[in-house]
Amino acid sequence: MKCCKSQAAGAQAPGPTFSPTQAVGGAGVEGLELELWEVRQHLDTREIADVAGATRAALEGLATSHPWPRGGEVAITAGSRGIDRIVDVLRAAAEYARARGCRPFILGAMGSHGGSTAAGQMEVLRGYGITEESVGCPVRTCVESVEIGRTPEGLPVLCNRLAREADGVLLINRVKPHTILTGELGSGLMKMAAIGLGGPRGADTIHARGLPECIVPAARVLLERLPILGGIGIVENAADRVCVLEAVPPSAIEATDRRLLALARSILPSIPFDPIHVLVTRWMGKNLSGTGMDPNVIGMHRRLGGPPERRIDRIVALDLTPESHGNAIGVGMADVITMRLRNQIDWQATYANGLTSGFFAGIKLPVALPTDREAIATALKGFPPETVRLVIIRDTAHLERMLVSPALLEEARAHPRLSIAETPTPLRFGEAGELLSVP
Template sequence: MPTNSFDIRNFVPTIADGLQVDLPPMMPVRQGFPGEYVADIEAAVREQLARFSRLDLQGKQIAITAGSRGIKVMVEVLRAIVAELRTMGAEPFLVPAMGSHGSGTAPGQIAVLEKLGVTEAAIGAPVRSSMDVVELGTIENGTRVYCDKLAFQSDGIVVCNRIKAHTAFTGDYESGLVKMMVIGLGKHTGATALHQLGFDHFEHAIPAAGEVVLANAPILFGVGVVENAYGKMAAIEGIAPDRIMERERDLLVYSKAIMGRIQLDDIDVLIVDEIGKDVSGGGMDPNVTGRSALGLAIADTPSIQRIIVRDLTEATAGSSMGLGMADFTTKRCVEKINLAVTYTNALTALVLLPPKIPMICESDQAALAFALRTARIQHADGARIVRIKNTKDLEEIWVSEAYRTDLAGRDDMRVLEDAQPMRFDDAGNIF
C-alpha cells in the first residue's frame, strides 16, 4: 500500500506573493509600569523571618522548596533564607518542588535547579532530590494529594515561591505557594493526579488540595515573593501556615496590578518576536495576549485580532508550547520545533491548543501580509500594529503610527523616536 509523506519543513504557502500590502510606519515606545522594588533582599528576608524567631529550630532538619521557574531573585532569596535558618539553629536543605519537570526524575530535577543557579555552593545548603511521595489525603472528588517524602519526613517545610498569574487558569490561587505545596511538592505522582482533572477544575481543586497539605504536612511557614514588570522583587512576605490561604490571595491581586502588559486596548496585529518556556510556562503569557490554553478569554487584556509568532527562543529547546495561540508563524520558527518535547509537555498538562501549529509563512513579511488581509480593517496602512520582543520584556515595544493620538498626553507610554518604515532583509524578515 503506497504511503504519502508530508515534510512540514519544506511546506511553505506560495500564495503570499499575491498578498502585497502597504505597511504603516512603526515607532518605538517605552512603557512605564509600577517600579517599586526591594533593594536589599538579604535584609528583607531577615526582617520577614524575624516574625518566626520564637520557633525552636535548634538542630532541626528544615526543607526549603526550590521551583523550576527562572525567577531572577530566587537564588538570593533562597540563600538568605538558608542563612537565617542557620542563625536560628536549623539545618536547612533544599528539595526540588516542580511536579513532573526535569523528566520526572530525581537527577533531572537537580539538573533543572543547576541550570537556574540553585546549587549547594550558591545557596549554602545541600539539595536532596527524590521522587518518592507520601499520600496526605483526598479532596472532595476523590483526587489524592501527595507530598515529597524527604520534605514530609523533615522537621518542617518552608514553602518559597513567586506569586503571579498562571498561564492556563484563573482563580484566587494561581502560581504561588499553594500550587507549589500541591503540585510542586506532589512531585510526578501528585502533579499527574491534579492535572488529570484539567485546568478548568484548578480554580477549586488547588485550594482544596492546599488545605489538605496544610492540615497534614509539617509546613513551617511560607515565603511569598512578588516581582514587578522589570523582574525585580517588589515584595516579600513571611507567612504563617494558618495565613497562607488568606495572604496569597491578596498578594496575587497585587502581583496582577503591577505586572507587565501591553497598555493599549485594540490591536489589529500583534507581532511577537519569540516565544519559549523560558519566557512563560505557556510559551507566551495569555495574561498579556488574552489567549489562554483552554481558549477562554482573559480579563483585562487587549482585544487582538491576529497574532504572529516569528521565532522560538534558543533556551526553549524546541518546545513550541503556546504557538497554537497564534494565527500565523514563519517557516524559520517551525523548523526549530521539537515535536517530541512539545507533545510531551502538552500531554502532561492535558492541553491540546498550545502545541498546534498555525498557518506557516515563508517570511515575516508574508506573515504580516496574511495577518493584515484577514484582519477586519479597511486600509492596511492605517492598521494598529504592535510588535513586542516576547511577553516578558515589555518595557520597550513598537507601535504603528495609528496609535499616535492614543499616546498623546500619556505618562505611562512615551514615544522614543519618530515613526519609520518597517525594514526587511532580502529574505523578507524584519531587521
C-alpha cells in the same frame, strides 16, 4: 527519544520549503515597508534592592508554629518559573536555616516541567542558575511521590518523597495571576504546595479533577500533614523585579496568597491597544509564562476558550527562550511561528506539560515559516499598511517598550501612561530575514 521523530525513519518531519509569497500571492509584503514608532509605557518599577537582606529580615520576623528542626533537614522549594534574583533568595534562606542549626537543601518542586524527570527538573533549575555552588547547599530533584492524605471530596493528595522525608519544609514562590485560575488564588504558595510538592503524579491527579476546584483542598492537606515552617511570597513589579517579599507562618499562607495576588494584579502590565490586527512577540517561553505567552496579556480566551475579552486577530511568535529547554507549551496560542522556533521544540517535554495540564490547544502546531520576515508578512496579509494595527513586543512579560504602526499613533498620544519617540524607525530585517526592529 523525542516525539518529533518520524515514525517511519526516525528523522525530523521536514518543514515547508516554499515561500509564503508563493503560497498566498504577496502575503502582505507591501506592509513590510511600514514605519514604526517606539512607545514607552510608564510603569511602577519600585523594587527591593537587596533581596537577600530582605529574605533574612523576613525570616527573622517569622512566627512559625513549627520550630526549626535543629540537626534536621529542611527542604526549601524552587519551582520551574524564572523569578527575579531567586538565587539570592534561596541562598539567604539556606544560610538562615543553617544558622538555626538545620541542614538545608533546595528541592526542585514542579509538576510536569522538566519532562517529568528528575534529570529534566535539575536542568530547569540549572537554567536559572540554581546550583549547589550558587546557593551554598545541596540541590535535589525527585519525581517519586507518596500519598499523604485525601481531601474532603476524596481526592488523593500526593507529596514529593524528599519533602515527605524532610524534617521541615520552607515554601518559596512568586505570587502572580495564573493562566487558568481566575479567582482569588493564582500562582503562589498554595499552588507551590499542591502542584510543586505534588510532583508529576500530583499534578496529573489535580489537573484531571480540575485545578480551580482542587488546588486549595489539596494544598490544605499538605499544609496540615507536612512540617511546613512557613512560606516566602514574592511579588514582582511591572519590570519583573522583586517589589514585595514576605515570610508568613503556615496558618497565614492561604490569606497571604489572596492578598498578594490582588496586589500583583493591580501592577500587571498590559498592551494598551485594543483591537490589534497583528501582534508580533520576539520571544515566547516557559520562563516568561507558564503557558509561554501570558493569556492575561493576549486574552484569556486563547487559553480557556469562550468569548474574547480582547481582540488580537493574529499572533506571530518568532523564537523560543533558551530557558524553556524546548518546552513550547502555549505555542498553539500563536497563529504563525518561524521554523527557528519549531526546530527548537522538545515534543516530549511539551506534550508532558500540555497533557498533564489539559492544555491540549497549547500544544498544537501553528503554521511555521522559514524566516521572521515571511512569518510577519504572512500575518499582515489582508491588512492595508495605512490602517494595520501592528504591535511588536519583546515578550508578554516585558511590556515597558513596544513598537507600533502609524494607525495606533493617535491612541498612543492620548494614553496618559505612554510616551512616544520623536521619530519613527523602519521595519527592518537582516540578510537572513531576521527581525531587527525589536523593542
